[in-house]
Amino acid sequence: MQLLDVRNLTIELRTSETIIRAVDKVSFSLKEGEVHALVGESGSGKSLIAKAIVGVLNERWNITADRMHWRGVDLMRLTPEQRRKTVSQDIAMIYQDPSRCLDPTAKMFDQIAETLPENPTKGFFLKRNRERKDRVKALIHKVGIKNHEAVLDSYPHELSEGVCQKVMIAMAIARTPKLLIADEPTTALESTTRAQVFRLLKSLNQLKNMSILMISHELEEIAHWSHGIHVLYCGQMVEAGPTHKIFSQPRHPYTQALLKSLPDYEQGLAHKEPFYALKGTIPTLQHLPIGCRLGPRCPQAQKACVVTPKLTKHNGHSYACHFPLIKDMR
């Protein structure tokens, strides 16, 4: 069943002079139980897409989409109140900046406890209270925090960014959502807990059939267990498709460059060997090139690239390029 279906999502920022199109006609869909990844450099609009789905963007951002269906219901057409109910029931998000997304004046326990779904079991006040405490404790153990008493009794500013991140994850999985949007969930974590978090997400996906939309720029981490990858560049979807196809036969020069930039540890790296990287940097939103936004940096660019390429679809693998790397295919 199609869980999330987004067509031509466009996110614009109105400034006093012009309208900046930060995300340009991005389409993707997600089936139940699938893990998808949105990858791209920072500034490519990954987080914006996630926030637009959850509906937490400021009023400055103008969001338009041909459709944004959540299990057959168009989110764009709901009233804010209905939308909040639908989203909070089924979708949870792990945010990128945990310490800013937690209330600075509330203790961790209260913040986690209020995300718990209403307890159906009736009972005495004290009993219910104890149950809440146990559930919060269980959640916090699940995300790998061992000293629960100290953590639950502290304010966000007293904890490290990593612990805050874990608390955010605990809050996100508290309601066992159908879709979990994870916006770079492991940036602030050390590598052991990072592996732990990925294991947790994987098991949630496999055991509870939870769909996950991962936003990340770490390709290796998600390559093994994601079903599909969407590559974004500067707010444009450049390539999307099943993970194995993206890895084995990238059609877009940008995807190829991304894959090439991964250090290959099997071959061994020479001392101070430079990584492969595209020349130049990602353009700022005020100075976007016309046509294909990769144009100025693309090794394959030709005259035709000043026209925005259409998305070509082939066996569930789509790419937006005038000169796809078909010759590389074996």
Add this chain to the structure above:
Amino acid sequence: MILDYILRRLGLLLFMTLMLSVFTFSISYLFPGDPLSNLSGVPSSNFAQHSELEDKYLYNSNYFVQYIAFLGRIFQGDWGLSFASGDNVFSHIVDLLPATLELSVYALIISIVVGVPAGILGSAYYKRWPDKLINSTTMVGYSMPVFWLALLLIMVFSLKLGWFPMSGRMGLLYEIPANTGFILIDIALAGFPYKGMAFLDALRHLTLPTIVLAMYPTTVLVRFTRESMLKVMDQSFIKTARAKGLNRRQLIIHHALRNALLPVIKQIGLQFSTLITLAMITEVIFSWPGIGRWLIDSIYQRDYPAIQGGLMAVSLFVILATIIAELTYTLFDPLSRNQAHGKV
């Protein structure tokens, strides 16, 4: 940790009081006239009296010893005699300060009770008609000079409509023994037959001065609360909490209010000094027997010991109020609780 903070605050209080006392002490030497009579409040005297005063005030010792003696007298309650009345300045202050405090406290309570909810309402209906109404009303109240507002209210409500008395604290019919100095409490304590009537009369006398005095802090609080609320509601943790599934009411009560009202507490403390200043003007206009009117009268009469004492009492009070507000703010705000090093 918190004890440490309180100790630091008390240290600050001590230091500021010290500075204040040094200033007050030096005033009697800087004022025109004989420092000895400025200190004691005894005007020109004969030789025997003069030498007696010189002995008492250690006038022939150095300034430091004189200052120590001055501190000792302050603690004993011997603040000198008023030129105008010939009575002890300290007893004047004890009589008059409660009246001012009563007025200020009621005005502050009214401004909190009215201002904070109005500000929250304004932010909840941001850019819709309730917000516009509240905003324009506060703009008018904010820009209106206190003395003018007082005169207008007297004209309308006392002279035209005759609803409220024009001046004073109490009708002449009632004789209230001053126990605490707070008139409403005194009436409650007095226990005489016409208690209810006296209470009503006192309230009627209080109404106009309280409204006048409350006007400025109320408008400041409305605007401040509204701004603070809007700022907090725009922050990402509010958006996160909303996406978590909290409804508007839960959101405001659990997350927005606490964060938005913290700076408001600080603002209330800061309003206190403005309030005392405005109270002086209000007292003069409404002939309210408070310390402000007395202080202004003393300035006109060049009653130096009275100016000195009044200044000291009022400033001490403002410092105390500021520090108490600061302490409350710190008790409520987990973020500033850790910053033990104080700032004023």
